[in-house]
Amino acid sequence: MQAPDLSIILVNYKTPHLIVDCLRSVEEHTSGLTYEVLVVNNDPDPTGQAVVLTAFPSTRWIEMGYNSGFARANNRGIAEAKGRLILLLNSDTLLIDNVFKRCASVLDSRPEVAAVGPMQITREGKVHTEAYDGFSQLRRYFYIVPTSGFFKHLLHRLLPDNHYSDPNEVDWLIGSFIMTRRETVRKAGGLDENFFMYAEDVEWCWRLGKQGKMLLLRDAFYIHLEYGSSTDYQxxxxxxxxxxxxxxxxxxxxxxxxxxxxxxxxxxxxxxxxxxxxxxxxxxxxxxxxxxxxxxxxxxxxxxxxxxxxxxxxxxxxxxxxxxxxxx
CATH class of the missing domain: 1.20.1280 (Monooxygenase)
Incomplete structure (x- = not known):
């Protein structure tokens, strides 16, 4: 059997119904490339498998046996993926158009690009303006200082942003949607498995970025609901x-x-x-x-x-x- 163009990797932890909704949107909006779906299961509850496989029986279900977190689960999916392109996709996402093909075309036509992703929007169509895409943006947020203009200016002086000639180029892409090449992952390495959850996507993009440009397509969009398995959103x-x-x-x-x-x-x-x-x-x-x-x-x-x-x-x-x- 010929290998698919794209391997879509989702991690399940108490989100089987979200995964079904996500995959329905993938099925509805994706054309022009072949793909496989791998769900890596971190959830000890066995009922999720039946929920997903009943709706999408061709899905490859991979058991981790424990809650291994985001990095380890995605690395397992990458190791078993067959596509020339790899996509990390959150379970709480929905497509609104053929964004997979759009991103794949960028990677196929622009060898200087290491990874690509679209803009996040809410279900109501509003852009997630609070989402960061720069390393220094994150680092400045970590400092708890008075909100006056002086301290903000000082932090910007000490931790300046990177600036790129391409308006779509950024330091890093949100881990809810990162598409890259299998070959790029081979060179950069997989996600760092010391991380349980959060920031592993930032660190991974730092290494992916050494292989080429990180592009955030500002005229391409997908819905990110921003809830699911994380109790931090309570x-x-x-x-x-x-x-x-x-x-x-x-x-x-x-x-x-x-x-x-x-x-x-x-x-x-x-x-x-x-x-x-x-x-x-x-x-x-x-x-x-x-x-x-x-x-x-x-x-x-x-x-x-x-x-x-x-x-x-x-x-x-x-x-x-x-x-x-x-x-x-």
Whole structure:
């Protein structure tokens, strides 16, 4: 049997019905290239397989046997894929047109391009404006500083963005849709399996980008629902100092260590440790000035301290870039 043009890899963790909806949109909108679908299963619940295979019996179902996270599951799919093109696709995505063919044509016609992806939109058609595509954009977000223009300007001076002549070229592509060549993956390597979830796509794109341009097609779109297996999308109180999701930021810190080295990682950790007495002292001072119990209303500060404690659990492993499973 002739190998397909494209191997579509989806990871299942409690999302079989989302996968069925996704594959229906793929079937409806994809033409002009052959493809196979591989679902890598991280979910111990056995019922998901029947849900997906009943709707799409030609799907290749691959069992991991445990919740292996995003990187390990996708690497398993890449290892078993037969297509000359590889697509990492989230289960909570929907196609609205023949974007697979559009991206494949870019890779086939432009050898200088290493990977390509479209813009994310909501179900209502709004572009995800909060989505980052630059390394420095992410790094600036990791610093908790006053929101005044001075500090924003300072961070931009210290961590400037990369600029490209091609308006579609970016530093990295969101892991919910990354299409690349099998040969590019062979040269760059697979996803780093130390990551459990989050930031592995950023680190992988850093290595893919060494093989060629990373293109974000700004006139091509797909729906990203941004929910599914992640509990991080459950409603929670978000404040300026408590805007990090702990699992996500443990992975972010690992990415900073791998890509930018020990110094960049230690500066961030020192930043968070320095903030602890500052934010507690500020709140206690405000309470005293207002003749309140000095230790009242410290929930926000205690939550930040709890998060820093989680980051520190992985401090030595991250500092020495040790192999492991960086999962909370």
């Amino acid at each position: 409603e929670r109180k978000v404040t300026h100092i408590n805007r990090f999701k702990p699992q996500m930021h443990v992975s972010n810190l690992l990415w900073v260590r791998k890509q930018y080295g020990v110094g960049a990682y230690l500066i961030l950790i020192l930043h968070y440790l320095t903030l602890l007495p500052v934010i507690f002292g500020w709140k206690i001072g405000v309470n005293l000035l207002n003749f309140r119990n000095p230790f009242s209303g410290l929930e926000n500060q205690r939550e930040f301290a709890r998060q820093v404690g989680i980051f520190l659990r992985f401090f030595w492993k991250t500092l020495f870039n040790q192999k492991g499973f960086y999962k909370i």
